[in-house]
Amino acid sequence: MIEKNLVQQAVSKAYADNKALTGGENASYIPYLASVPSDLFGVAVVTTGGEIFSAGDVKFEFAIESISKVFTMALAMEQIGTDAFRKKIGADPTGEAFNSVIALELHGDRPLSPLVNAGAIASTSLVAAKDKEDRYQQILGIQSAFAGRALTMSTEVNDSEQTTNFHNRAMAWLMQGAGAMYSEPMDAVEVYTRQCSTLITATDLAAMGATLASGGVNPLTGKRVVKAANVGPILAEMTMEGLYTASGDWAYTVGLPGKSGVGGGILAVVPGQMAIAAFSPPLDPVGNSVKAQAAVASVANTLGLSLFSRP
Incomplete structure (x- = not known):
């Protein structure tokens, strides 16, 4: 398992490096989403041991959407x-x-x-x-x-x-x-x-992903949520279509099962270790958060977490 201080450093770096990132627009076809402040931005990690690391607006509740x-x-x-x-x-x-x-x-x-x-x-x-x-x-x-x-x-x-x-x-x-x-x-x-109208925070989202990372057991509550045998197929589905038409690029550059939502959330799962989540409302043309994608990718790449590039 990666040292705790390295995880927090990676989260803090992802937040600092991407806080000023521009581009994208809030989803406008759903009136509520268009009204969410576009400068909100948070990054969170929850490990399979239940540790939480975060930076930014990780307590703001946003729509879970897709x-x-x-x-x-x-x-x-x-x-x-x-x-x-x-x-x-x-x-x-x-x-x-x-x-x-x-x-x-x-x-x-x-x-x-x-x-x-x-x-x-x-x-x-x-x-x-x-x-x-x-x-x-x-x-x-x-x-x-x-x-x-x-x-x-x-x-x-x-x-x-x-x-x-x-x-x-x-x-x-x-x-x-x-x-x-x-x-x-x-x-x-x-x-x-x-x-799709459920409200979650970036920390909630990381905990949800960490439940998959830990084989279906929520690391914060210790309760089994889904069968361990079902986790692999869930992660496979996320790898295939989790970021819509950008899923192949995501696998190529980040190398982790992921899922996005037009509410601005992005989730990536590192099996056996942790989940990385980020939130920022402005989306790219595909429907994925610009800042959240960059932040999750930053944490994954800083810590060398890609499933496809390990020795």
Whole structure:
């Protein structure tokens, strides 16, 4: 394990080096996200031993957005197993934007990945529940278990998104026609939208990733959240599509399973060691935070954490 002082030095360096970085814009298609102060910036690391290292605005609560896809996927895998999940949802990059209808049409209106919107909506529909409220509470529950504290949904974020999610509704109906939805389609879209409206901090996000890094056990609470056998498939999905069409570049330059969200969060998982998280609202054209990407990459590269360049 890397020495504690080296981890904090890497986190502090990533924050200092990238605090003045410019470029990108807040997500504007969701009114709430457009209003978040664009100068907020925080970097956090949580290790598998439960140590926390941070710099900047790591206590500010932001919308989890697409990072929620990882934890709904984890819940569905717990319920039906990884093989069944892969057959129903997929494990391949789409090569298109995260909200692409073309990607669906090219593959018979069936999703390829749980980490783009179409596959994430299908994943949400796959969670076994007695009704949509039960489904949502299960998803919020596993998000909280990963974070190590009770998380809550922002009504303001949710209202902002529920009134602008027509594109997602259209994709759900396309998948319904192909037999790729597993609950009432509009109920699934509503729950998916709610799961994206959870508020988290950069430290929460690092703890969520550290739970995967430690084989499914939350290092802050000591509680098992998911089966150890499911962690590998989760990380594989993150590697394939975690940063959308930039996932290949991320693997090339950072070498860690990652996930982004249009709320400005970025997460990277170092199996057996730690998770690195960062938050900054302005996004690049792909939908990934400009500063958060740079900060997470800085920590990973400073500490030599790439999975693909170890002796």
